Amino acid sequence: MRPSDPDPFFWIELPGTTNNLGKFQKFILDHAKGHQIQVDITGKVELVLEEVLLNIMNHAYSGGQQGTIKAGCVFSDEGKFIVRIIDQGSPFDPSSIPEPDTTLSVEERNIGGLGIFLVRKLSDHVLYKRVDGQNILDIGFKI
């Protein structure tokens, strides 16, 4: 996309607090369902939104730092449903998080690290950029 192109995304911007999670999910899912995306894809989109947004709300905007989150979506020419999440919190590249060892036993398994792992596994691509003090995360789903 060239800088001069009109922004093709549909956006919602709200304070990055956990009570807004459902509003973000509803906005994106309503848009997806309006284009008759299959139910198994919308379930994945819903889960990915929960994991990514909670991560920003609980970590990027922690320690008294306040800010908004922008979430947008678009159907790409390549046949994907793209979700873009933008926040002004501390830098966070999801691909920097090591994958949890899913072969460990119940006793050995650690409680953390599963959310970002699910985001990577349930989507078809995850692309992170840090631009002008903002985290920009694109997550694509084949439709």
Added chain:
Amino acid sequence: MDVTSNQTEKALIITADGRLDTTTAADFESKCMEIISSGDKNIVIDLKGIEYISSAGLRSILSVGKKVRSDGGNLVFCNLRGMVREVFEISGFSSIFTIHDTREQALEAL
């Protein structure tokens, strides 16, 4: 979150309905912990009524699993639907826990 239990001859069966997400996981976990404190060693969690699970839900299930194992018990799951089954498989929960297609199969295998 609606969590109910049913004591049978072979096992204590826990049934949950709805979504296992960030808003319900803690409630699910505390209700399960209360139910399993009865001391039964064989626990079946029937997930037929669960349509959505996130990592918060997985964490609550892992906590319950750790508790049952540390008490020397046996925890199995049954009736995983579409997305719940997929999330169990991706996260490795299908291999660390025993999963059965139906409640009858879960009870037979105990």
